[in-house]
Amino acid sequence: MAMDVPLHPSVRLDRQPLHPSVRHLPPHVLRSPPKVSAATVATAAACARWARATRTMQLPATRGLHARAARVARRCEWPAGAGPDVPGCGMVSAGGVDPDRPKVNQDACYVAKLPDGRLQAMVLDGHGKKGHVVAGALKALLPALVAEGGDLSAAFRGSDAALRAAGLGRPAYASGAAAIAAVIRQGEAASPWEVQVACSGDCRAWLLEKLDGRWQGRAASEPSSCEAIAEKQRIEATGARVANGILWAGPIGVAMSRALGDLALRPFGLLAEPELSEFSDTTEGFLVLVSDGLSDVLSAADAAQIAASLEEDKSGLSIPEVLVAEARRRWQADLPLDVRIDDTTAVVIPLLSNID
Numbered sequence: 001m002a003m004d005v006p007l008h009p010s011v012r013l014d015r016q017p018l019h020p021s022v023r024h025l026p027p028h029v030l031r032s033p034p035k036v037s038a039a040t041v042a043t044a045a046a047c048a049r050w051a052r053a054t055r056t057m058q059l060p061a062t063r064g065l066h067a068r069a070a071r072v073a074r075r076c077e078w079p080a081g082a083g084p085d086v087p088g089c090g091m092v093s094a095g096g097v098d099p100d101r102p103k104v105n106q107d108a109c110y111v112a113k114l115p116d117g118r119l120q121a122m123v124l125d126g127h128g129k130k131g132h133v134v135a136g137a138l139k140a141l142l143p144a145l146v147a148e149g150g151d152l153s154a155a156f157r158g159s160d161a162a163l164r165a166a167g168l169g170r171p172a173y174a175s176g177a178a179a180i181a182a183v184i185r186q187g188e189a190a191s192p193w194e195v196q197v198a199c200s201g202d203c204r205a206w207l208l209e210k211l212d213g214r215w216q217g218r219a220a221s222e223p224s225s226c227e228a229i230a231e232k233q234r235i236e237a238t239g240a241r242v243a244n245g246i247l248w249a250g251p252i253g254v255a256m257s258r259a260l261g262d263l264a265l266r267p268f269g270l271l272a273e274p275e276l277s278e279f280s281d282t283t284e285g286f287l288v289l290v291s292d293g294l295s296d297v298l299s300a301a302d303a304a305q306i307a308a309s310l311e312e313d314k315s316g317l318s319i320p321e322v323l324v325a326e327a328r329r330r331w332q333a334d335l336p337l338d339v340r341i342d343d344t345t346a347v348v349i350p351l352l353s354n355i356d
Helices: 038-054 061-074 131-149 152-157 159-165 229-237 263-268 300-313 319-332
Strands: 012-014 090-094 107-113 119-127 176-185 193-200 204-211 214-219 241-243 246-249 252-254 275-281 285-290 344-350
Touching (some): 090 319, 107 131, 119 131, 119 344, 131 152, 176 285, 204 275, 204 300, 214 300, 229 241, 246 263
Antiparallel strands (some): 012 275, 090 344
C-alpha cells in the first residue's frame, strides 16, 4: 500500500465527540420514524417521484429507486477536466474488475456550488451487496443536506434519516459507503483559499501545492481506522469487537470505524459523524479527493509528480484522468491475465479560482 507523507503543518484535525443521536441506540430506536428537515423531506419526495417514474409491472416503488440510485452512482456527469461553471475542476470514476464475477462500480462523486459561492465536493465508496445503491442515493441526497447549512458534519449525521426517508433503510442496513467531502472557498490573487475536509471511512484527501517552483503532495485527512485507540475503545465499549482492523458485530463487519449507511452497526460504535480538518493558504494548488482504489496504490507524492509532469508536457490530459489510469495500471501490475482491480475515483479542485 502506498504511504502518505505526514499531514500538512497547517492541517487541524478535529476528532468530533460522539453525537448524542447515535450514542448506544437500542435496535428499536433504529426503526423509529426519524425527524427530518423540510429540505430532506423535499429531497425524499423527489426520490419517490424517480421511483414512480421508473416503476413497471407493479414492482415495489423502492426497487425503482434502487435502480435510479445505482445509475446515479455509475454515471460520470462531467467530461474529464471540466465541470458546470467550475473552471478547472474535474472528476473521473472507473469501475473495477473482478475476474470471478460481474462487478458494478460502487464509487460515486460530485462537485457542486453552494449558495454563497463556495464549492462542495465528495467521493463516496460503497461497500456491501447494496453499496452501489447507497453510494448513488447519497450522491443524490447529500448536496441538498450540505447546502442547507453549509455544515459537513450536520450533513453526514443527517444522512441516516435521509436514507430512511427516501425508502432506502433496507439496503442501507447492511451496506454503506465511505465518504470524503470538502467545502472549498477558492482564493483569488493574494486572498487565501479555505478548505474544510470531512472524512468518514477510508477515502482520502490530498493537498497538492506548488512551493518554490516544485509540486509537493501532502495528506489532508486520515482514514477512519478501527485500530486507532479512541476509535477501538468506543467500539469495544458497545460490545462489538475489532479484529484485523475490522469492526465486527456478530456476522456483520466493516473495515472502518466511521461510514455512511451501515445502519445495523450504529449501536456498535460505527459513526456517520466525520473527522474534520481545516487549512488555508495562498499557494497555487489543488485539492484531490480519492477512493481507496486509488490511494491503495498511489500516494499524495505520486499525485504531485503527475501534476508536475502534466504541467511540463501540455498533453491536454487532466490530473484525475491520469491518476485513475495510473492506478489501474498499478493494479494490473503488467500481468498478462485478468486481475482484481478496485473501483477508482478522483476529484480535483483548483484552490485558486484562476487556475485552469
